[in-house]
Amino acid sequence: xxxxxxxxxxxxxxxxxxxxxxxxxxxxxxxxxxxxxxxxxxxxxxxxxxxxxxxxxxxxxxxxxxxxxxxxxxxxxxxxxxxxxxxxxxxxxxxxxxxxxxxxxxxxxxxxxxxxxxxxxxxxxxxxxxxxxxxxxxxxxxxxxxxxxxxxxxxxxxxxxxxxxxxxxxxxxxxxxxxxxxxxxxxxxxxxxxxxxxxxxxxxxxxxxxxxxxxxxxxxxxxxxxxxxxxxxxxxxxxxxxxxxxxxxxxxxxxxxxxxxxxxxxxxxxxxxxxxxxxxxxxxxxxxxxxxxxxxxxxxxxxxxxxxxxxxxxxxxxxxxxxxxxxxxxxxxxxxxxxxxxxxxxxxxxxxxxxxxxxxxxxxxxxxxxxxxxxxxxxxxxxxxxxxxxxxxxxxxxxxxxxxxxxxxxxxxxxxxxxxxxxxxxxxxxxxxxxxxxxxxxxxxxxxxxxxxxxx
Numbered sequence: 491x492x493x494x495x496x497x498x499x500x501x502x503x504x505x506x507x508x509x510x511x512x513x514x515x516x517x518x519x520x521x522x523x524x525x526x527x528x529x530x531x532x533x534x535x536x537x538x539x540x541x542x543x544x545x546x547x548x549x550x551x552x553x554x555x556x557x558x559x560x561x562x563x564x565x566x567x568x569x570x571x572x573x574x575x576x577x578x579x580x581x582x583x584x585x586x587x588x589x590x591x592x593x594x595x596x597x598x599x600x601x602x603x604x605x606x607x608x609x610x611x612x613x614x615x616x617x618x619x620x621x622x623x624x625x626x627x628x629x630x631x632x633x634x635x636x637x638x639x640x641x642x643x644x645x646x647x648x649x650x651x652x653x654x655x656x657x658x659x660x661x662x663x664x665x666x667x668x669x670x671x672x673x674x675x676x677x678x679x680x681x682x683x684x685x686x687x688x689x690x691x692x693x694x695x696x697x698x699x700x701x702x703x704x705x706x707x708x709x710x711x712x713x714x715x716x717x718x719x720x721x722x723x724x725x726x727x728x729x730x731x732x733x734x735x736x737x738x739x740x741x742x743x744x745x746x747x748x749x750x751x752x753x754x755x756x757x758x759x760x761x762x763x764x765x766x767x768x769x770x771x772x773x774x775x776x777x778x779x780x781x782x783x784x785x786x787x788x789x790x791x792x793x794x795x796x797x798x799x800x801x802x803x804x805x806x807x808x809x810x811x812x813x814x815x816x817x818x819x820x821x822x823x824x825x826x827x828x829x830x831x832x833x834x835x836x837x838x839x840x841x842x843x844x845x846x847x848x849x850x851x852x853x854x855x856x857x858x859x860x861x862x863x864x865x866x867x868x869x870x871x872x873x874x875x876x877x878x879x880x881x882x883x884x885x886x887x888x889x890x891x892x893x894x895x896x897x898x899x900x901x902x903x904x905x906x907x908x909x910x911x912x913x914x915x916x917x918x919x920x921x922x923x924x925x926x927x928x929x930x931x932x933x934x935x936x937x938x939x940x941x942x943x944x945x946x
């Protein structure tokens with residue numbers, strides 16, 4: 491979840507990325523030869539003392555925590571760091587421009603699964619698996635096995651194959667994660683005598699019962715979520731898609747019009763009828779603000795929105811639950827803010843020192859105070875620091891950990907053109923929500939568009 495308003499930023503960044511990849515494929519790469527890593531006898535935080543690193547990060551609790559504690563990294567390693575942070579809009583566009591140039595002007599940066607697919611496909615991002623496996627470059631205390639397996643798997647991809655999640659190279663190290671939970675107004679459900687929904691059918695029924703309820707003088711909606719026609723809308727929708735056992739691509743062809751997918755869209759459309767009409771254009775930001783302002787009873791989105799809820803006027807009134815189950819159980823996609831290395835960097839050894847430090851147990855524990863939730867390590871998730879920070883948030887700490895451990899995974903087929911595929915899909919989901927097409931018509935058209943992208 492970004493921390494600034496994001497309406498069309500990722501979509502615009504995708505367009506820039508596709509243009510950049512075309513240019514790169516044509517040989518437009520001005521980078522000088524990248525020197526090989528420096529040979530050292532054993533790991534030492536001071537091995538690369540005297541180096542200077544340049545980092546580019548999005549404005550987010552991850553980068554806030556990094557900035558607050560950079561002096562500690564510089565003292566530990568002797569490496570000087572220049573950190574630039576930008577709003578997500580400017581960040582994604584600038585990063586794509588820099589990577590396309592091949593100059594290596596930024597050594598490390600924040601990334602995510604869709605970004606990794608784009609960057610790896612173009613050869614812009616370093617495979618970190620050799621670094622993880624090199625005992626002379628990786629601290630023996632770093633403990634790679636401590637990361638949640640689902641997060642690591644979502645950051646792997648063999649770029650020589652279409653798909654291949656959980657295979658091949660490791661393109662980044664997880665620093666922050668979000669799964670997708672069901673939020674609800676405890677006070678409203680208690681007043682109406684409604685149990686917390688367990689299934690999709692329960693949720694639709696409950697939303698219909700509370701829709702139009704007046705609370706504190708406000709007539710509220712039964713539900714709210716993202717409805718914007720860009721691929722991030724797939725994040726909350728993934729809970730329905732996976733609950734029906736649907737798959738996006740089968741044998742290299744779009745399957746978004748399968749019976750399972752159609753059933754998921756039908757129920758999503760039904761539930762969205764209890765959301766405000768304007769929700770069809772909402773990004774996460776507008777949906778979150780709608781819920782925070784007390785205008786909706788139920789909301790599905792990133793579980794780590796909890797800090798924003800708890801410090802708002804609805805603080806103490808929000809309940810946290812697992813995503814609703816369907817015919818094939820519960821499911822949730824995930825978004826992972828992670829740290830990657832520029833393949834054109836001339837200071838990769840120092841960059842790896844930074845990535846290790848910024849994803850270490852010690853730093854991620856400290857970063858909780860800066861709002862960096864949720865931790866990507868099991869030991870940090872189970873720490874007293876996390877328990878203390880969420881002590882007043884009801885079931886939140888248990889719910890997000892169960893989502894991540896039991897239900898979350900990257901829900902879609904990896905591809906360097908995933909954002910374009912996702913946009914083609916969500917445009918048609920929006921069309922179905924607005925009643926412009928039936929779910930079957932919308933998904934048939936989405937499949938046609940996705941197949942054209944695959945064939946391109």
